[in-house]
Amino acid sequence: MEKKIKGSNERTESEDPSPRCVLEIPATSSSEEECLDWKKRYRVALGVADGLSYLHNDCPRRIIHRDIKASNILLSQDYEAQISDFGLAKWLPENWPHHIVFPIEGTFGYLAPEYFMHGIVDEKTDVFAFGVLLLEIITGRRAVDTASRQSIVMWAKPLLEKSSVEEIVDPKLANEFDETEMKRVMQTASMCIHHVAAMRPDINRVCS
Template sequence: MIASSLHSPNVVPLVGFCIDSEEGLFLVYKYVSGGSLERHLHGRKKGGKGSSTLPWSVRYKVAIGIAEAIAYLHNGTERCVVHRDIKPSNILLSSKKTPKLCDFGLATWTSAPSVPFLCKTVKGTFGYLAPEYFQHGKVSDKTDVYAFGVVLLELITGRKPIETKRSPGEENLVLWAKPYLQKGKGAIEELLDPQLKCNLRYSNQIGRMIEAAAVCVTTEESRRPGIREIIAILKGEEEPVFSKRRKSSFLGNGCVIDCYSQLQQSNSEMKSHLALAMLGVSEFEDDDYLYVC
């Protein structure tokens, strides 16, 4: 079991397990009192009032902590571990707002970082699936890097990755954000969560997170950096990455597929989410490659 072999300050530790004759297997994890990042970013309090805004200092702390958790999975264990389901609901916060990655139900070992393998059944959450994984079932450490980029965009903007009630062109977070991402620090005003009241002392951190998010959601897996490079960007240990080559690569080839025309015969929520998740992907492959469960 992967979870039992993990030991990192930013990973929720497995305490043990129990087996019930009727209910089956139960895994017991250490209690993390602060709740999920999902609740802090997107949750609602009782009575319908919005939850208190997560301060920028906490958002930045979460970004660094989860990046380090991913780096541990990819490079700090005997075998590279790909989580495959990195998202705010799988990030818990301690009472001191220390982030901890949890839920390793979809995690898998790989032979080495950046060495992909094919998985016939694609599992995960709409909006966080890397294009090469969603279309072809191709799994590597870059699968987690893409999902982490979406989480960074959520931390920056306060938006969810897929929101069907938004205006046309704004439903898919990655697709909406990409024109702004190429501006780097110059896009703070357009991208920053309107609930945040950030002063100038955080502008460099915000700019670096925008830079990191941009390269994480690069369409081409081969041009997506590893998590160690992302950490360097977030901490300001590396020069800005927006060379002409990088700018063109993270924006993809400019081809956007509108899948609504292919799915218009069904109005189900699943089809709607599928269409939005596929927006911005350069190709739409045969159904033989697409298994979502």
């Protein structure tokens, strides 16, 4: 069975996380009972950040996942996030600043610019994808709109720059969210999707 990394204070690794479901975007459905409220979404965001911190900092060798996306996040019964599918993952030796990887693999919409254009892979590759995931959690939109093919990054950047909570937040949340938490996640997403890798925070800064 493939390994799955569980985001928790214990930062443990589990082969059988008993997932409830895969994180789905949009994070709501036509049924109010199935809507992921903000409390659950925020818990998922924190769990993924914690799982990435384990991969980047606490493993014997640094692991770059390379395919952080909604469908690779499993949710337990209590909505604890668990990172799965390590088919594209790369070990990064301690003294290597990055890998150069070809061919380019991953999921369109989540690929960092330096990876998509030059094949450069390091922790900031995952941080960019995590920023895209945060945008999905905030907005309920997919990484790439199926009709217009517009990326969520291009759509969201102008709204993030003017801190427009009302325009960017998923309307299905019906304004039922902690505004301080929402602004914090918006700010984090904005930093994580910076087009310059060096300007993105490392995952420990995100978790702090």
